[in-house]
Structure formats: C-alpha cells, structure tokens
Amino acid sequence: MCMAVQVFAKTTVSHARIWPAPDHTRLVFDISGDVSYKTFMLTKPERLVVDIANAQLKxxxxxxxxxxxxxxxxxxxxxxxxxxxxxxxxxxxxxxNAFQLPPRGQYGHRLVIDMRDKKSSDSQRLRVKKTVTDHKSRRDIVVFIDPGHGGEDPGAIGSSGVREKSVVLAIARKLKAQISRQPGYRGVLTRDGDYYVGLRQRTELARKGGADIFVSVHADAFHKPGAKGASVFALSERGATSETARWLAASENRADLVGGVAGLSLEGRDTVLAGVLLDLLMTASLKASLDVGREVLGSVSSVGELHKKKVEQAGFVVLKSPDIPSILVETGFISNPVEARRLKSKRYQKQIAGAIKRGIVKYFNRNPPPDTLLAWQQEVATRSAVVRYKIKRGDTLSEIARENRTTVSRIRQYNGLSTNSIRIGQVIQIPAS
Structure with a gap:
C-alpha cells in the first residue's frame, strides 16, 4: 500500500533592506509567499526576536x-x-510592529518589521523656531514641504532608472533652504532621508508643527513617454466633502476636533453642527489652496512647460487636511526621458524650487497670517510714511539708508531682501526713520 505524503515547500527569505528614519527604523524581508510569524522583545540586553514559520534564509x-x-x-x-x-x-x-505586504509593482511578498523609538516624538522633532522682532515675538510663516514616497516606496521610475523619491527629496531640500533664507519664513521637511512616512502621518506632522501651508512635491509618470510639463493640484470638492465625513466618523480625529482644529472648538456641538463648522473650515482651506496653487503654477510656468494651465483638483490623501492650505506640485514627467534628465539636474532642481518659493511668497504677501513677522511688517507699513525709491546706477543700500536716516537692516527686512544686492530699475520701499 502506498501513502501520499504532502510536503510543504519552505518560504524563502531572499533579500533584506533597512531604512532608518528619525523616529523609527524599517526592516524589510523579501519572501517567496505568505508566512506565519511572531515577534517579541527580550531585555538585558535589548533584543528583538522574529520567528518565521517554515522558512529558510537565502x-x-x-x-x-x-x-x-x-x-x-x-x-x-x-x-x-x-x-x-x-x-x-x-x-x-x-x-x-510587524506586518506583511502583498506583491506590488517591482516587489513581491514582503515581511516588514517597524521598530519605533519609545522616547522619540514627532512634536519634539519638529519644533518650529520663532523670530523675535522689535522686542515682540513675531513668528515665522511655516512652510511644510513633503517629498513624496521614500524608503521602500520608490515612486515612479524613469527609463534611465532615476527614482522619483530621490529627485523630489533633492528638490524639497532646495526648496526648504530657499524658503528658510526668506526673512519671516521657515521651511520644514516631512522627511529628510530615504525612508517612508505614512500619508496621514505627513499631514499630522504638518499640523503638529504649526504649518501655515503644506506643499507635497512629486514627479509625474504616464504610460506614454511623450507626456510632459509640470502641474499643481489642490483637493477636489468631492474629496473635501468625503474628508469632512471621515473626520467626523473617526473617533481619534473626533478627539482632535474636540481639542480644537485651527482654533475652532467643536466641543459640545452636535454632529450636524460640527459637520457644518468643519465643512466651512475645509471650504476656506480649499479656497486658500486654490489661491496659492495659482500663484505657484504661474511661477512654475517661468521655468518650464506646464502640463495643464490651471490648478487641477484630485482626492490626494496628503491634501485632505481640513485646516491647512495644501497643494501638490508635480515637477515634471519622470517617464519622459527629456524631463527625467532635467529632473536629475541640480540646475533644474534649483530653478523649480525657486519658482515654487516665489509663488508661496507672493501668496503670503497678499494673505499674511495675523501673528507673523510679515503681517507685522505690513501693519507697520500702513501706519508709517513709506518712500518708494527706484534704484539707479551707483546706488548702494548703505548710501540709501544714510540719506534716508534709516538702516540697511530695516530696508532689507522691510523689502524681504536676503542680501545687500540691488539692481538698476528695482523699486524698493524705504520705511520712515
């Protein structure tokens, strides 16, 4: 008599990668199929044990x-x-925290081990400095810059192998540097390395960091290599409506609302009224997003082609913050060989970052948050006599300051100048002494 014996092939662990981040580390194992596993900690000394059933290491x-x-x-x-x-x-x-991921894109089955530092916190990591001016605390305008993808998620990959996650991180770092050089502004990154940050966590970081605006930086991709040009997105009306419902439905977000979102407390409100108030908040945020999006799109058009000549709207998760104006900038098509080469170049990265910055600054010049240095400067301007002066050949800021009985630093601060450089024909405002 013959008996059939069923033999189960062992799961193979074929590759491993590690992605350190400021508050956690991710270890990823490539595996040949679904597995049973368990994790536990041991102390003295500290160890993390991962047991994978019916598996072998290659x-x-x-x-x-x-x-x-x-x-x-x-x-x-x-x-x-x-x-x-x-x-x-x-x-x-x-x-x-361990979990499995199904096959997706270039990856097969994966077992992910996240190790979160017990003593770290995002709020500690993202403290925002304030600017002190005229013996009063005048805060900076906080621009949160979000480089898309990262770590295990490469984003789109161009024909030459260029990865979206690397390109947008380079652009975001340049944008942060340019923003932070602007008087009265501070740039903050949601990630500053090759690691992944969850989509909801990105907007939470912005909220905890006191963001005045959230800018997500990406590089587009399409199945046809001829697609080209930059785009700017804001949240769609449909996305805004569904997000209101999501915020009210989730108990943890309800707790945030009770505590107050953007100074709007919903404590003691019934669900219908809370929904109306939150919807009004999201409507205002969406309008601001579209306004700043138009300014950024106009600036970006000066450094390259546009894919669309108006701000587009879609339900991107990172744009669904009810209290922070949010835009997503697609800096070009990484699937287009010509644009992929541009996106890799430091020159273009600096140009596109500068264009985004100019759009942001132009928007806030018209809409300064009330407790910021910029708002204070504009308030002072309305109360003080201001001289408009057109720069002519041979002029220097020090000479102009001396003739008008003021200081170079006041002229620079008033006009948002980061250096003493001026050009012929430039019009500056000279504050009263």
Whole structure:
C-alpha cells in the first residue's frame, strides 16, 4: 500500500533592506509567499526576536548598514528544524510592529518589521523656531514641504532608472533652504532621508508643527513617454466633502476636533453642527489652496512647460487636511526621458524650487497670517510714511539708508531682501526713520 505524503515547500527569505528614519527604523524581508510569524522583545540586553514559520534564509545580511538605527547586529539560525529565527541586537528599547505586504509593482511578498523609538516624538522633532522682532515675538510663516514616497516606496521610475523619491527629496531640500533664507519664513521637511512616512502621518506632522501651508512635491509618470510639463493640484470638492465625513466618523480625529482644529472648538456641538463648522473650515482651506496653487503654477510656468494651465483638483490623501492650505506640485514627467534628465539636474532642481518659493511668497504677501513677522511688517507699513525709491546706477543700500536716516537692516527686512544686492530699475520701499 502506498501513502501520499504532502510536503510543504519552505518560504524563502531572499533579500533584506533597512531604512532608518528619525523616529523609527524599517526592516524589510523579501519572501517567496505568505508566512506565519511572531515577534517579541527580550531585555538585558535589548533584543528583538522574529520567528518565521517554515522558512529558510537565502539572503546575505552582511550588507545591511545599521548606521542611524537601533540595530547593532543581526543573527539568524534554524528553530524547531523547520522555522527561521532572526535576532536583532539593539542599542535601545523599541516598540516593534510587524506586518506583511502583498506583491506590488517591482516587489513581491514582503515581511516588514517597524521598530519605533519609545522616547522619540514627532512634536519634539519638529519644533518650529520663532523670530523675535522689535522686542515682540513675531513668528515665522511655516512652510511644510513633503517629498513624496521614500524608503521602500520608490515612486515612479524613469527609463534611465532615476527614482522619483530621490529627485523630489533633492528638490524639497532646495526648496526648504530657499524658503528658510526668506526673512519671516521657515521651511520644514516631512522627511529628510530615504525612508517612508505614512500619508496621514505627513499631514499630522504638518499640523503638529504649526504649518501655515503644506506643499507635497512629486514627479509625474504616464504610460506614454511623450507626456510632459509640470502641474499643481489642490483637493477636489468631492474629496473635501468625503474628508469632512471621515473626520467626523473617526473617533481619534473626533478627539482632535474636540481639542480644537485651527482654533475652532467643536466641543459640545452636535454632529450636524460640527459637520457644518468643519465643512466651512475645509471650504476656506480649499479656497486658500486654490489661491496659492495659482500663484505657484504661474511661477512654475517661468521655468518650464506646464502640463495643464490651471490648478487641477484630485482626492490626494496628503491634501485632505481640513485646516491647512495644501497643494501638490508635480515637477515634471519622470517617464519622459527629456524631463527625467532635467529632473536629475541640480540646475533644474534649483530653478523649480525657486519658482515654487516665489509663488508661496507672493501668496503670503497678499494673505499674511495675523501673528507673523510679515503681517507685522505690513501693519507697520500702513501706519508709517513709506518712500518708494527706484534704484539707479551707483546706488548702494548703505548710501540709501544714510540719506534716508534709516538702516540697511530695516530696508532689507522691510523689502524681504536676503542680501545687500540691488539692481538698476528695482523699486524698493524705504520705511520712515
């Protein structure tokens, strides 16, 4: 008599990658299929143990770079003959979270281990400095800049292998630097390295950081390589409506609303009234998003082609903040070989960053938040006699300041000048002494 014996093939762990971030570290295993697994912590010394059932290791883990992570070393070995045990030796305690991801894009099955630092917090990491002027605290306008994708998520990939996540991080860093050089402004990044930040977490970081505006930077892709040009998006009306419902439906967000969103407390309101108030807030935020989007789109048109000549609207998750004006800038088509080369160039990255900055500054010059340095400057201007002066050949700021009994620093601050450079024909305003 013959008996059939069913043999289950072992799951193979073929590759591993590690992505350190400021508040957590992500370890990713490429696996050949679904697995059963469990994780647990050991102390004295700190260790994280990952047991993977019916699995074998074929990955070379020696290439993993643990710099910037809590991982000191990694050890593996068989467990119960059929299982695989992975032990991470740690420098500090972490809160682990493990989950599987199904095949997507260039990746197959993955087992993800997130290790969140227990002592870190986003609010501590994103403290925003204030500017002190005239013995009074006048805060900066806070511009949150969000480089799309990151870490395990490369975003779109061009024909030459250029990755969206790398290009947009480079542009975002340049935008942050340019914003922060503008008097009365401060740029903050949602990520400043090659790691992934959840979509909802990006807007939460902006809210905790006191953002006045949220700018998500991306590079477009299309199945036809001829598509080209930059675009600017704001949230769609449909997206705004559904987001109001989502905020009211989620208990954790309801708690945020009770605490107050953008100074609007909904405590003690019934659900219908709370919905109306929140909808009004989102309507105002959407209008501001469209206004700043138009300014940015106009500035971007000066450095390259536009894909569309008006601000488009779509239901991007990162744009769904009810209390922060939010735009998404597609800086070009990475799927277009010509534009992919431009997106890789530092020159274009600087140009597109400068264009986005000019649009943002132009918007806030017309709509300064009330407690900011810019609002104070404009308030002073309405109360003081101001001389308009057109720069002529041979002029210097120091000479102009001396003749008008004021200082170079006051002229620079009043006109938003980051240096003493002026040009013939430029019109500046000279505040009264």
């Amino acid at each position: 990955a070379d883990l020696r290439h993993l770079d643990f710099k910037g992570s809590p991982v000191i070393s990694i050890r593996t070995g068989p467990r119960n003959k059929d299982d695989l045990r992975v032990v991470l030796d740690l420098s500090r305690s972490v809160s682990p």
